[in-house]
Amino acid sequence: MADGIAWDPLHRELDRWQAAGRVARFWLRDDDTIEPTPALETLMALAGQSEVPLTLAVIPALTGEALAASLVEEAAVAVAVHGWSHTNHAGPERKKQELGGERPADVVLGELGEGFRLLQRLHPARFLPVLVPPWNRIDAALIPTLPALGFAALSVYGRAKRDGPMPLLNTHVDIIDWHGTRGGRSEADLVAELVAELYDRFAGSDEPVGVLTHHLVHDKAAWDFLSALIAVTGRHPAVRWSSASELLGP
Numbered sequence: 696m697a698d699g700i701a702w703d704p705l706h707r708e709l710d711r712w713q714a715a716g717r718v719a720r721f722w723l724r725d726d727d728t729i730e731p732t733p734a735l736e737t738l739m740a741l742a743g744q745s746e747v748p749l750t751l752a753v754i755p756a757l758t759g760e761a762l763a764a765s766l767v768e769e770a771a772v773a774v775a776v777h778g779w780s781h782t783n784h785a786g787p788e789r790k791k792q793e794l795g796g797e798r799p800a801d802v803v804l805g806e807l808g809e810g811f812r813l814l815q816r817l818h819p820a821r822f823l824p825v826l827v828p829p830w831n832r833i834d835a836a837l838i839p840t841l842p843a844l845g846f847a848a849l850s851v852y853g854r855a856k857r858d859g860p861m862p863l864l865n866t867h868v869d870i871i872d873w874h875g876t877r878g879g880r881s882e883a884d885l886v887a888e889l890v891a892e893l894y895d896r897f898a899g900s901d902e903p904v905g906v907l908t909h910h911l912v913h914d915k916a917a918w919d920f921l922s923a924l925i926a927v928t929g930r931h932p933a934v935r936w937s938s939a940s941e942l943l944g945p
Contacts, residue, residue, distance in 0.1 A: 701883045702927055704890045712897065712933035719893055720903035721928060721936050724850060724866050725910055726752040726777060726827065731765040738910040739769060741922055745929035746771065748938035752827035752850075753818075755810030756780035763817040773939055774818040775850065778829040779806035795834020803837060808844045815845075823939055825850050825864065848943050854895075855902055864942055866905030867892050870917050879916030882923075889924075903942050 712719055725738060728751040742749045750773045753762065757780060766772055783791040784798050794803055807826065815822045824847040826833075831852040838849060839860040848862040855863035868888045872880040892904045908921060928934040 701886055702923065705886050705893075705927060708890045708893050708897075709928070709931045709933045712893070713931070715897075717897070718933055718935050719896060720942065721906060721934060722750070722864070722903050722939060722942055723747055723906050723908065723936065724750045724752060724775075724827070724939070725908045727781065727909055727911055728753045728762065728774075728777070729757045730759070730761050732911065734910040734913060735765075737918070738908065738913075738921075739772060741918075741925060743769075743771060745925045745936075747925055747929065747936040748773070748941075750775055750823065750825075750850075750939045752777035753814055754778065754781045754829075755813045756806075758814075758817070760817065766818065766821060769821070771938070773821050773823040774814055775823045775825040775827050775939070776807070776810050776814055776846075777827045779810045781829045783830075790832065791830045792832045792834075793829045794832065795837050800834075800837060800840070803834075804840060804844065807841075807846075811845050824848070825939060825943070827851075831866075850905075850939075852907065854900075862943060864905070864939055865902070866907035868904070869907040870920055871907075871909050871912060876914075877912060878914035879918070879920050882916075882920055885920055885924075903937060 723742060728735065739749065748771045752775045754777045778793045782793055785792045785796050824845050826841060826846045827850045841849065841861060848864050850864045850866065852866050852869065855865045868885060870880055870885060872878060896902065896904065
């Protein structure tokens with residue numbers, strides 16, 4: 696329940712922002728989109744009911760015309776480039792990674808360029824020139840080369856570092872328990888993370904708070920949390936849900 700005791704810390708923090716005359720910026724990124732599914736419809740309906748802009752990180756090699764057709768009327772949905780095929784090329788003892796590592800840079804960049812052009816063609820009205828690396832990992836040496844492919848920003852996970860080679864629009868709170876149930880995380884833990892992010896922003900950071908979802912693996916706990924979060928923030932005057940394009944600017 697959004698009005699339950701677990702949500703009290705978020706209510707109090709947002710009230711603090713309101714009392715100070717300030718507005719916290721949130722944005723929503725959902726990873727691993729391939730094709731139309733009931734789960735994707737649920738996500739878009741949930742976001743759309745509260746006018747929350749949604750960025751879908753789409754896997755180019757696995758998608759096609761079906762997704763493009765399903766998004767034609769979804770004006771508040773943007774499409775970002777989620778690597779190429781979401782394939783792990785790292786060794787067995789390394790963290791999963793598609794972009795870089797032991798792979799030749801020209802091969803990786805060739806795939807990214809192809810993915811960029813494909814999604815730009817499939818989704819001309821909602822294409823966002825933002826790279827979302829699978830597993831939020833990319834070889835640092837590749838980043839300076841991304842603008843030449845047309846990318847305007849990079850979106851990974853965690854606090855954005857200043858003075859990097861290109862703009863970052865990151866996510867900070869992942870609602871999935873990847874190392875445990877692989878379903879929705881504890882409501883109390885997620886609320887605490889959101890409050891910590893807002894506390895940091897109140898102290899001076901201007902970075903928007905990015906919420907990360909993965910509609911294909913949502914269980915009831917994940918859907919319940921996301922629904923409650925949108926309900927709490929959507930009606931609070933100290934919150935503004937923004938689109939990725941708005942946050943990146945002209």
